[in-house]
Amino acid sequence: MDAWWQCEVPYPYVPQEILDATDSVRASLPSKYCDPKIAADLFEQVIDEFLLCDDLGMNVLAIEHHAGINSLLASNPMLLGILARQTRQVRILTLGTLISLRQDPVRVAEEYATADVISRGRLEIGFVKSGGSEMASANANPINNVERYWEAIDLITKALSHHDGPFSWEGKHYTHRHVNIWPRPWQQPHPRMWSATGDPDTAAEVGRRGLVHVLVLRGPEGTRRAYAAHRKARAEAGLPKVTTDNFAYAAFVYVGDTDEEGLRVGSKLLWFLHTSLKSAPQYSRFLPGSIEPHLAPQVYRSAPRPGATILSANQNAARLTSISVEGAQAQGILFAGNPDTVYRQIMEFYDQVGGFGHLTLIGRSGYMTHAESEKGIRLFANEVLPRLRAIKPVTVD
């Protein structure tokens, strides 16, 4: 198993009374509450933490989110460029530029090819569907978002792997009549690709395409279901079986010297769920296209009727905002404690979902300090990662 460390560079330093009064900490919270001097300090610390990962041999991961306290990483390629140059040995996963929000996927392909070349072939390219408040922030139509997602992936893949002069693309959502990018990527035909998704339809397509399938904070049932949909779709399409290397899971992880320290510091990560998910109804349950219309009676009413099945990502988010530390541990959302405990928790989850080959660590969030973060990185990389590395990919039915 491999491990990938990330920090979303959250900005928790907005007065609580402002956060309480607003209906959304994303998309619409005025940027006057973001002090650029504090932001600069945060970036400096977090980039140093990425470089510490590089020193310790732990892979790194760069995400993207827009206009909120949950993340200052509005521009994924900027961080990617820094990591491509400043790290020296580890692999770098972009997870990733929110491609269904970008007008021109060819430009995204250029950014990725450039980062792959600068890093001399250490890039991995992950795709994220986006949704919620990001639609307003990017002026992106939430209807057809998934169609744009797949078409953009197709165009980026071709732009990276076609090296014989200009080709033309006149698709449904993107037209680019003359595509010929320089540099071409270091890795041939293109860097390995990942996709983050939980819903069964998209999970099946991720399976058919053979992408590395990452589930974020989905807990055992949702994760197992998505991995199963991935494998089932491959079997139905007559495609070869895949190993656990095709599956990844993202959770909050913190390792301390003792269980007490691991849990005390690790529980700070839940700030992300408790505080940074607050999203106005127009960006969540009333966002057009975010639910199938037949689910509207469960989602549109102020209180769902008893017996409602909770299905949507929005509903999942609503459940997460009130989760306790114990609940987060029981749900495989938080792995925290001393090195032995964290290893055991990861492996229990591994067994529950049928195995995975990559753990992506949400390793710093909320008010966790730089020193605490660096300590957790060292302990994980030195005490837990070697044991995870011993777990080799296996074929799963």
Next chain:
Amino acid sequence: MPDGVSSNAVSPLTAERLSIAGVDLEVVRRGAGRPVLLLHGLQNIQPDARFLDLLGRHAEIIAPSHPGFGSSSRPADFETVYDLVHLYLALLDSLPHEKVTVIGLSFGGWLAAEIAANSRRLDRLVLVDPLGIKVSDRETPDILDVFNTSPAEVRRRMWHDPARWAPDYDTISDEDLVVRARNWEALCLYGWHPYMYNPQLKRWLGAIKAPTLVVWGASDGLVTPAYGRAYADLIPGARFELIAGAGHHPEIEQAETFAETVARFLAR
């Protein structure tokens, strides 16, 4: 009296079906008299709406739900106002009447204006709080962004008397909520970008030949009466009438006054 009347003596509260250009549409019909194509706004027409009965005393109302709204089908890749305009031009051609009056409400007013600029078959045109054009400068939105504004604020600006007229999602039926979710999705698909207007339409409003009435709810906070006056000024000879005590839906909040205003215009 108008010509080519096909009588529809029964007023069923259930919708009929109509197939136009291969698209299966739900259609509410009411009344008898001159033919009127009624194009709905943000929501499809409720068959039990009071204004339908009132207008039906003066005209034969044909009110389809747009593809993706109500129970009308939406073919794959039928996704733009361009598609809707061509669908309704085909619908007009399919009617036995030489001339047809078109009434467009809100989003349907945008469609009606596009159709009127494209067709010689219009007898009269009535636009009710229509969307569809850009009037103010680039940093002043004319049309409230219903997708990016809190539902409470949309409700407040949509109605003169929200407590009386705004739908309560906690009490309306499951079936109605499912239809509203469908409508919301279709509206977003057609109208997201540029938001609820066609940058080119303003230029072509001057080509509208049919006598036109622009009706506006005086309390409309979704698109203001000032926008309405600017809209009317762009259509040659258009009359503009404000209806007091109504927001974005004068046909619902002031059904009697609305029906009288329209009937008076049609009788001229």
